[in-house]
Amino acid sequence: MKMRKEIFPELIKAYHEDEVFYRKLYEEEQLRPEEFENFVAGLDREYIKRHELYVPAIHGKWLNYLNENELFKTQEDHIAIQKHYRYSPEYIHEHEFYEIFYVYEGACENTIQNVKYSCSKGDVCILPPKTKHSIAVFDDSIVINIMLKASTFHEVFFDIFTGKNVLSQFFAHILYDKTENNYLLFHTGDDDGIRSLIEDLYMEYNGRVRYFETILKNGVMTLFCLLLRNHENHLESFLNTTHKNLDMLEVLNYFQKNYANITLKSAAEHFNFSVPHFSKLIKENTGQNFIEILKNIRLEKACYALANTDLSIMTICDIIGYPNPEHFSRLFKKEFGMTPGAYRKSRIQS
Known part of the structure; x- marks a missing residue:
């Protein structure tokens, strides 16, 4: 049944078939614990498997x-x-x-x-x-x-x-x-x-x-x-916190805004660090190196452009900072298991 806003509270409060099962299971264990083992033995195992239900007495x-x-x-x-x-x-x-x-x-x-x-x-x-x-x-x-x-x-x-x-x-x-x-x-x-x-x-x-x-x-x-x-x-x-050597929020914001033409050297200079030290801080604070972070940002931008615009793949490559379309396609397929064109097609069909 399609939900309408005015009857949403009524429909959301109605018991789903699986909730009825769980309620019965709970009541039997709470109200008749001495008979619970026999109750579990009589449960329909195929129903439980088909509905992907969890019964501790069965599954452990x-x-x-x-x-x-x-x-x-x-x-x-x-x-x-x-x-x-x-x-x-x-x-x-x-x-x-x-x-x-x-x-x-x-x-x-x-x-x-x-x-x-x-x-x-x-x-x-x-x-x-x-x-x-x-x-x-x-x-x-x-x-x-x-x-x-x-x-x-x-x-x-x-x-x-x-x-x-x-x-x-x-x-x-x-x-x-x-x-x-x-x-x-x-x-x-x-x-x-x-x-x-x-x-x-x-x-x-x-x-x-x-x-x-x-x-x-x-x-x-x-x-x-x-x-x-x-x-x-x-x-x-x-919030569990660890030591912070630099403001990673500020660093990641900078990467997000400058992903198309940023380099490790230019980013290090922007934050007044040497390249080796800046690279080490990034790895320590994120678990990733600069190249990995930049690749992830660029591919995320590419996915959005493929799914939401009619821009050509070559144009998208230029925008996100990959001037070589073949290199971009190899990276994309390695990450997502499909070519950029196949990804766009799958998004249109969905």
């Missing part, structure tokens, strides 16, 4: 690390939005993608950093990769999860890092200082703008109408902006 310890391929089935997928299934078993895990969860209705229990938190209606939690956490919903509360590929986050949302705000500083540490176990928790309360935007994002993702991916990317950017505008002073955070 679940995956504690989720890679992007387990969530994003194709290279064209960038953002996934789902309702967290109520009564699904809680388990501590981490993953290589970004996760934002929003408490749409009621409350939920979370474990982050091995510390338990109670989140209430309107809370927005941002979890970067490699943050151990779990979500527990064992009543009629509604939690909506937004998952983003790391590459999509880097490509689409870098503009928000240009300001000196809590998000820019937070993500500068996450992305370029290589720290783990961090989170941001915004308390938005009854902010109708946030609530309405989350509804729109959920409907766009599930409707999957033409251009929905672009709308999703812009929508998540808007979410970040609204959080900063209205709730920067209504947050809790935990």
Whole structure:
């Protein structure tokens, strides 16, 4: 059934078939523990496998690390939005993608950093990769999860890092200082703008109408902006930090603005470092060398141009700083497993 905005609350609160399964499983274990083993023995294993359900009594310890391929089935997928299934078993895990969860209705229990938190209606939690956490919903509360590929986050949302705000500083540490176990928790309360935007994002993702991916990317950017505008002073955070030899946020912003004609020598001179020392600092703070960072920025720009413009591949090469189209094509195919032309065609068809 296609969702309409006016009936969204009713539809999102309705129990999905898998939620009914999980609720029954939970009730049997809580109310009749002495009979639970027999109950599990009688479960339909084919149904469980077909629906990809998790039953601890059958599967034992679940995956504690989720890679992007387990969530994003194709290279064209960038953002996934789902309702967290109520009564699904809680388990501590981490993953290589970004996760934002929003408490749409009621409350939920979370474990982050091995510390338990109670989140209430309107809370927005941002979890970067490699943050151990779990979500527990064992009543009629509604939690909506937004998952983003790391590459999509880097490509689409870098503009928000240009300001000196809590998000820019937070993500500068996450992305370029290589720290783990961090989170941001915004308390938005009854902010109708946030609530309405989350509804729109959920409907766009599930409707999957033409251009929905672009709308999703812009929508998540808007979410970040609204959080900063209205709730920067209504947050809790935990940030592991490492020593910093230079302001990597400033350095990466400079790379983003000058990627077409920048060199290691020109960048080092701009920041008043010798070339060897600047190169070493970049590697220590990002885990990548200058050439790798520049290549990633240029290819991200190329992907955007291929998917969103009619510019020729030769013109795109000139714009992003690769004057040799053959060299660009080899790099692109090595990175994405297809030629620039095939990538453009796949984006048009999607």
